[in-house]
Amino acid sequence: MKIREASEADIEQIWPIFHEIAAAGETYAYRRDTTKSEALSIWLASPQKTFVFEEDGRVLGTYYIKSNQQGPGDHVCNCGYMVASAARGRGLATAMCQHSQEVAIQLGYKAMQFNFVASTNGGAVLLWHKLGFATVGRLPGAFCHHSKGYVDALVMYKWLEAETEL
Amino acid sequence: MKIREASEADIEQIWPIFHEIAAAGETYAYRRDTTKSEALSIWLASPQKTFVFEEDGRVLGTYYIKSNQQGPGDHVCNCGYMVASAARGRGLATAMCQHSQEVAIQLGYKAMQFNFVASTNGGAVLLWHKLGFATVGRLPGAFCHHSKGYVDALVMYKWLEAETEL
Numbered sequence: 001m002k003i004r005e006a007s008e009a010d011i012e013q014i015w016p017i018f019h020e021i022a023a024a025g026e027t028y029a030y031r032r033d034t035t036k037s038e039a040l041s042i043w044l045a046s047p048q049k050t051f052v053f054e055e056d057g058r059v060l061g062t063y064y065i066k067s068n069q070q071g072p073g074d075h076v077c078n079c080g081y082m083v084a085s086a087a088r089g090r091g092l093a094t095a096m097c098q099h100s101q102e103v104a105i106q107l108g109y110k111a112m113q114f115n116f117v118a119s120t121n122g123g124a125v126l127l128w129h130k131l132g133f134a135t136v137g138r139l140p141g142a143f144c145h146h147s148k149g150y151v152d153a154l155v156m157y158k159w160l161e162a163e164t165e166l
Numbered sequence: 167m168k169i170r171e172a173s174e175a176d177i178e179q180i181w182p183i184f185h186e187i188a189a190a191g192e193t194y195a196y197r198r199d200t201t202k203s204e205a206l207s208i209w210l211a212s213p214q215k216t217f218v219f220e221e222d223g224r225v226l227g228t229y230y231i232k233s234n235q236q237g238p239g240d241h242v243c244n245c246g247y248m249v250a251s252a253a254r255g256r257g258l259a260t261a262m263c264q265h266s267q268e269v270a271i272q273l274g275y276k277a278m279q280f281n282f283v284a285s286t287n288g289g290a291v292l293l294w295h296k297l298g299f300a301t302v303g304r305l306p307g308a309f310c311h312h313s314k315g316y317v318d319a320l321v322m323y324k325w326l327e328a329e330t331e332l
Contacts (some may be wrong), residue, residue, distance in 0.1 A: 024239055026238075029235035029238055029240075031236055031240075032237060034237070069195035069281075069308075071188070071195050071200070072191055072194075072195055072284070072311060073195040073282055073308060073319070074197075074311060075316075076305070091264055110307070115235075115281070116235055124238065136304055136306070137302050137304070138302055139302055140323065141321055142277065142323075144238045144241055144277070145238060153239070155303045155321060159307065
């Protein structure tokens with residue numbers, strides 16, 4: 001598998017992954033009817049960097065990294081990860097999260113924060129815990145799940161300074 | 167005291183307040199060298215609505231309201247409040263926060279969230295608690311205070327549905 005920084009042209013392969021996940025309304029705080037051009041802005045244009053994980057030229061997963069806050073909060077980054085449904089169960093989320101932590105340290109970040117993990121997304125919560133993230137906040141009813149209604153969202157956080165550098 | 171929606175022209179009176187608070191680097195996640203045009207974008211152009219509290223044509227305080235997340239999170243709003251240093255101790259923050267909760271309900275929001283309250287900002291933490299906000303998260307070392315270094319930031323949250331409407 002090859003990991004590389006994404007270019008705008010990668011939106012063609014990122015879009016089907018993004019669209020499927022956003023339209024489900026179960027895990028990300030994006031409108032279910034988010035358009036391709038909005039996705040381009042959210043995933044590729046606004047973040048500091050975006051990466052794709054590809055196999056034989058086919059994008060299987062992607063993540064972005066950006067500052068979570070400005071000024072006094074700009075030493076903490078935020079990442080978002082998406083895996084193509086056909087590629088789930090192969091450890092891509094783990095590989096991307098580990099890669100993102102190394103990139104975060106290279107970029108000078110000291111911590112990583114996930115602002116809005118749906119508490120119903122048990123697989124993600126378990127995985128982030130396994131990768132060293134602590135649940136540092138719980139937002140009551142903050143996530144309106146497409147089928148389950150108002151569920152809690154979690155804030156997850158990891159201080160990175162002690163991590164080994166690339 | 168008059169409360170009204172702000173227009174872009176109000177940046178002239180908002181800017182000195184914003185600049186003093188941002189430059190202090192003690193309470194808001196804005197760069198200390200944030201420019202006037204960036205402040206215009208942050209405080210007036212990007213939010214859903216911005217209000218000013220004025221006395222004899224002089225702006226003493228201002229707040230914005232916007233969605234804290236999109237899609238499955240767009241029923242929770244976020245607000246930011248600033249009071250001119252000369253007008254502190256007169257209950258303006260309380261009045262603005264109460265006004266913002268009423269506006270939030272009118273706009274259809276169900277909850278209000280503050281993402282990044284510096285734990286060293288004891289007055290604000292106490293005030294938000296008094297006004298019904300719970301501390302639902304603590305982000306270790308997420309706020310780099312200008313003089314105190316890395317301090318925790320708090321996530322504060324209030325469900326609004328039971329509030330009396332305007």
